[in-house]
Amino acid sequence: MAVDLSEFNHPSWITAVGTGIGYLLILAVLTVALFIVPWLVFATL
Known part of the structure; x- marks a missing residue:
């Protein structure tokens, strides 16, 4: 099954x-x- 990643190119995802x-x-x-x-x-005191 091929995944279409072009839907994640919207500025709202950025x-x-x-x-x-x-x-x-x-x-x-x-x-x-x-x-x-x-x-x-406090560790140095």
């Missing part, structure tokens, strides 16, 4: 993927800022 990547990047930055940095500060 927007959806960009939103997901942006969300994951923000979560990663917040995780580092709120958990990793304080852990490193």
